[in-house]
Amino acid sequence: MAPALWGTTYLTTTLYLPEDRPLLAATLRALPAGVLLLVLSRRLPQGQWWWKSWVLGVLNIGAFFALLFIAAYRLPGGVAAIIGGIQPLVVAILASRVLHERLTARSVIAGATGVFGVCLIVLQTQARLDAIGILAALAGTLSMASGIVLSKKWGQPAPPLTTTAWQLITGGLTLLIIMLVLEGLPTTPLTPVNLMGYTYLSVAGTAFAYVMWFRGMARLPASTTAFLGLLSPVVAILIGWVIAGEVLTPTQAVGTLIVLGSITAAIITKAAKPPHVEEIPIEARTV
Structure with missing residues (x-):
């Protein structure tokens, strides 16, 4: 559900948000959402989770959102998201080193196939x-990949x-500081359409x-999560084609x-071989 909703970010940005304000869009997407969830949860971090939440907030939210909106403002609707096709390979490599998840040939082939599909879409586009x-x-893809692996490692x-x-609060506060330094506050009032777009995001x-x-x-497993991200x-x-009229x-x-x-191959592979169950060698089964 999450990656499918994220796939609507690019069209929402181009149709409903003010132009040339990527950091404002990133801040208004993250910070109000974090405040809403904090009011509902009514619980603050404790001990080392103050700095861990900040690191994860920057990787998964702050840096990722800022880079995401910069890409969304400068690229056609589907192209920026499709570049995320390298994320499963990055996550699989990081997870094998940090989480000691098995880096299988099938995962690498599935990841490489996803990248090939990305190249067909991006390199042939007329935009x-x-x-x-x-x-x-x-850069946003690398940031999110690192956040996925660290989130899995720290629990x-x-x-x-x-x-x-x-994470939304820490990432949103980081974005707020960067926005005030680089973009400043809006000089023109936001329209009802803008507010509707920000609220949806x-x-x-x-x-x-x-x-x-x-x-x-x-x-x-971290690598399975990364492949699901390709739904975005x-x-x-598809939305850019159906709604925005992109070629x-x-x-x-x-x-x-x-x-x-x-995506299907990766999910089937993971489902067939649970990550925490070791396969019994053929010789042992025979004995």
């Missing part, structure tokens, strides 16, 4: 590809609603989606199918 936008999308000391509130696309995301992350670019490219070429359609196939 103008902005270099800064692509770099921002790549969750409280229910998902509570830990999500901590904050409540549905952030508060609700991130509670679901961290709840699922606690119950799944699939939704983004979807046959090559892009094939790339989208390939990405969906890589």
